[in-house]
């Protein structure tokens with residue numbers, strides 16, 4: 637059971653963090669040369685496909701992570717430090733994603749639908765800031781999760 641739960645957990649983490657890495661280091665620079673209407677259309681198409689996947693990845697991370705706390709660690713009492721750190725950083729990432737989903741992403745979708753490129757550029761700037769923070773947190777969290785059993 638622990639194997640299944642941690643497989644789910646690790647897949648959720650790799651898809652979320654890997655997706656943010658691709659967006660940040662490849663997709664956004666690649667579309668940077670385009671005019672705002674084309675650039676925003678491509679980014680809107682990419683984000684509209686990626687964000688629902690992130691929501692599923694978060695569900696997998698939570699079910700797998702909290703499931704494994706019970707199957708592998710016998711519950712919350714006396715958890716090793718690395719799991720507490722992972723939970724803390726994980727919940728910050730989830731809260732930031734929740735804000736992104738309900739505020740700037742909603743504004744960007746509305747702005748693109750209205751073809752209001754100025755508002756869409758402002759909204760995608762906020763999305764980029766949040767994704768950058770979450771990417772940094774995600775990389776640190778993956779290292780904590782993967783190495784913590786040797787020091788936590």
Ligand code: HEM
Pocket residue numbers: 642643645646649650652653697698700701702704705708719722723725726727729774777778779781782783784785
């Ligand atoms: C939000 C609550 C979270 C909980 C309750 C949680 C829980 C756990 C647990 C119990 C383990 C097994 C570690 C061990 O037994 O030494 C683990 C491993 C791991 N976690 Fe988390 N985690 C959370 C969030 C995250 C996040 C947000 C990420 C990355 C984005 C992440 C990435 C990893 C990785 C890479 C591993 C090692 C691979 C594995 O064993 O599956 N975790 N986590």
